[in-house]
Amino acid sequence: MMNLAAGFDSVTAPAWTDLADELDAWAAQGKAACLWWRDDDAVEPTPQLDDLIDLAGGVPLGLAVIPAMVRPELREALTGAPQVAVLQHGWRHANHGGGKKSEFPPGRAPRDVAADLAAGRDRLGDLFGDVFVPVLAPPWNRFAAEFEPLLPEAGLIGLSGLARSGGLSATSVATVDVHLDLVAWRGDRGFIGEARALAGLIGELSARRLGVAPDSAIGILTHHLVMDRPAAGFLAEFLDLTRAHDAVRWVGPGALLDARR
Secondary structure, eight states: OOOTTTTOOSSSOOOHHHHHHHHHHHHHTTOOEEEEEEEEEEOSOOHHHHHHHHHHTTSOEEEEEOGGGOOTHHHHHTTTOTTEEEEEOOSSOOOOOSSSOOSSOTTSOHHHHHHHHHHHHHHHHHHHGGGEEEEEOOGGGOOOGGGTTHHHHTTOOEEOOBGGGTOOOOSSSEEOOBOEEOBOTTTTSSBOOHHHHHHHHHHHHHHHHTTSSOOOOEEEEEOGGGOOHHHHHHHHHHHHHHHTOTTEEEOOHHHHHHHHO
């Protein structure tokens, strides 16, 4: 696993100028970094979701929605947000694992997995229509490889996990992973901190620019229901910087899938 904080330590914590310098290095080489954004656990309109959409502005956003829990009002809330695409966040975000939490752990009955995948795909397709992009973003970013053949059978054409934990590999569908989760789940569930977030982003960018990592889109992961002010402030500054830089392209999950075909 690549060390995302390579080149930085507690004394030389990265700053915003370091991120700007890295993007300038991309521009000097005539390259453009591809970024995308996924947010998890949406089920209904909330003030937190409103804040998230306002923060995104025109930046594309993949909103992972829990099909079994979604309320029809969410569709209405997204009608004025054309930059938002809906992804499938499992079925009911239920833990079926005996160890690490997973809705689709190894050994679960394939018939039950297939039923959950299809039910989720049908529910979101019926409710959101073309706003739904058939990508599975499994809860807890875990999906047993043995169930991969069930994805296209359920009408799902993409799979999105967390690359930091090894990612989710797939051969029959496109893989569109995220790389940096801004929530400190093992801590207080607040923001991971500016230095850690900047180090992660700079590490992912430099690895791609130098050719030591696959030239894939870099994904940012948020959870609007637990987003605190420091995380929102970081995102606001990050969005301002990247939207104004010629070496950055923000893309939505649909465009990522089109590029992988």
